[in-house]
Amino acid sequence: METNEIMEKEVQRAVLVGFNNTSKIENIEIESSMDELEELAKTAGAEVLARIIQNKASIDAKYYIGKGKVEEIKQFSLDNDANVVIFNDELSGSQIRNLEEAIGIDVIDRTALILDIFAQRAQSKEGKLQVELAQLKYRLPRLTGLGNQLSRLGSGIGTRGPGEKKLETDRRHILRRIDDIKEQLDDVKKNRETQRSQRIKSELPIVALVGYTNAGKSTLMNSLLNMSVSNDEKKYVYAEDKLFATLDVSLRKISLEDKFEFLLTDTVGFVSKLPHGLVNAFKATLEEVKYADLLLHIIDASNSDYKLQKETTKTVLKELGINDKKIVDVYNKIDKMEDIISLNLDEKSLCVSAKNGTNLDKLLELVRTELGVETIKTNLTIPYDKGNVLSQLHKDAIVISTEYAEQGIVCEVQIDKDIHYKYKEFEKK
Ligand SMILES: Nc1nc2c(ncn2[C@@H]2O[C@H](COP(=O)(O)OP(=O)(O)OP(=O)(O)O)[C@@H](O)[C@H]2O)c(=O)[nH]1
Numbered sequence: 001m002e003t004n005e006i007m008e009k010e011v012q013r014a015v016l017v018g019f020n021n022t023s024k025i026e027n028i029e030i031e032s033s034m035d036e037l038e039e040l041a042k043t044a045g046a047e048v049l050a051r052i053i054q055n056k057a058s059i060d061a062k063y064y065i066g067k068g069k070v071e072e073i074k075q076f077s078l079d080n081d082a083n084v085v086i087f088n089d090e091l092s093g094s095q096i097r098n099l100e101e102a103i104g105i106d107v108i109d110r111t112a113l114i115l116d117i118f119a120q121r122a123q124s125k126e127g128k129l130q131v132e133l134a135q136l137k138y139r140l141p142r143l144t145g146l147g148n149q150l151s152r153l154g155s156g157i158g159t160r161g162p163g164e165k166k167l168e169t170d171r172r173h174i175l176r177r178i179d180d181i182k183e184q185l186d187d188v189k190k191n192r193e194t195q196r197s198q199r200i201k202s203e204l205p206i207v208a209l210v211g212y213t214n215a216g217k218s219t220l221m222n223s224l225l226n227m228s229v230s231n232d233e234k235k236y237v238y239a240e241d242k243l244f245a246t247l248d249v250s251l252r253k254i255s256l257e258d259k260f261e262f263l264l265t266d267t268v269g270f271v272s273k274l275p276h277g278l279v280n281a282f283k284a285t286l287e288e289v290k291y292a293d294l295l296l297h298i299i300d301a302s303n304s305d306y307k308l309q310k311e312t313t314k315t316v317l318k319e320l321g322i323n324d325k326k327i328v329d330v331y332n333k334i335d336k337m338e339d340i341i342s343l344n345l346d347e348k349s350l351c352v353s354a355k356n357g358t359n360l361d362k363l364l365e366l367v368r369t370e371l372g373v374e375t376i377k378t379n380l381t382i383p384y385d386k387g388n389v390l391s392q393l394h395k396d397a398i399v400i401s402t403e404y405a406e407q408g409i410v411c412e413v414q415i416d417k418d419i420h421y422k423y424k425e426f427e428k429k
């Protein structure tokens with residue numbers, strides 16, 4: 001109830017503004033980019049009234065867009081009772097101030113919007129600290145520009161810190177707070193390193209789920225947890241039809257019936273033009289990905305912009321310095337698609353439905369192969385007088401089941417390809 005009331009008060013009527021640089025051959029289509037901005041704006045709780053796009057060969061230093069467009073936005077805002085303008089690019093402090101003065105309502109850029117969503121989503125102490133740090137670093141050089149935003153007393157997009165806290169507005173306080181947060185993050189990091197070294201000792205391979213926001217990473221994690229045979233209580237992760245549903249990295253052990261085990265980590269989703277400060281802030285969290293043995297790149301194949309989203313993820317991974325990892329493309333949500341021919345997949349890629357469980361067995365097989373654990377399942381019949389073979393078999397392979405038959409003990413085993421030859425003679429002809 002209470003959160004709904006807060007949300008209601010904060011519904012902002014937004015005009016989205018995009019800049020289409022006609023001098024560049026853009027690889028990101030402006031319409032796709034605006035679609036994404038609209039999703040982000042809605043996620044932050046705004047109502048989108050219109051999109052206005054400026055086609056221009058160069059950026060205006062004062063307003064970012066041309067004066068004529070500024071007038072158009074002003075008129076539209078007056079006629080339609082808009083109260084916020086959201087730009088698709090990052091603006092400087094003085095551009096924000098000039099625009100706010102000219103248009104007469106709040107102006108926010110894409111970075112502030114994304115940071116705002118992250119601030120609302122952060123759950124863990126570390127996540128909250130990272131987001132606040134990114135927000136303060138964004139604010140610092142813009143303090144003189146954020147005229148309207150500062151006077152809004154912490155309501156509305158761009159002014160909210162993690163947990164509905166109002167962001168600092170005083171330069172000296174901001175600087176002090178930044179130092180304070182960095183110190184706290186250092187402590188968290190030390191803690192994480194201890195945990196990691198314990199994990200490395202456990203020698204289980206690590207598989208990381210990466211991909212665009214809303215692709216279905218967390219849903220896949222939950223489905224794989226469901227296939228896991230561990231007796232521990234299954235700790236499901238939060239999955240929702242929302243951008244940035246996941247902000248905290250979580251790690252779960254997946255144990256399969258044949259004793260194949262690995263650690264699976266779910267990560268924060270990506271989006272194009274992810275603010276740099278934020279990427280930096282999340283580097284520590286995403287370090288988990290750096291230690292992974294295999295990345296599963298989850299792609300929402302049912303999304304018409306899946307190609308752009310796929311490229312975005314690859315770009316962000318590069319920015320994070322992660323480009324030397326084994327990576328497998330996993331096309332998700334195929335239950336929503338009529339055919340998958342249009343996807344034009346290479347042989348290493350796989351189509352799945354995290355929701356319905358389609359092809360998840362194949363996915364696990366692929367994980368096994370990519371991790372270099374090539375095993376085969378076979379039936380062996382060990383004569384009763386070869387007790388030593390049976391005890392050796394228990395060391396070499398995973399014995400799934402045993403049955404006492406006339407000719408001997410029939411064992412269903414999962415065995416590494418490399419040592420399979422040792423037991424050839426016990427296989428049924
Ligand atoms: N139809 C269908 N929907 C799916 C499938 N997988 C996930 N979804 C839906 O897609 C939405 C997003 O799923 P999440 O698992 O939260 O996505 P995510 O990649 O973890 O997203 P972020 O945490 O925001 O990065 C949810 O509404 C899921 O129910 C699928 O295979 N088929």
Ligand SMILES: [Mg+2]
Nearest residue numbers: 217218245246
């Ligand atoms: Mg998620």
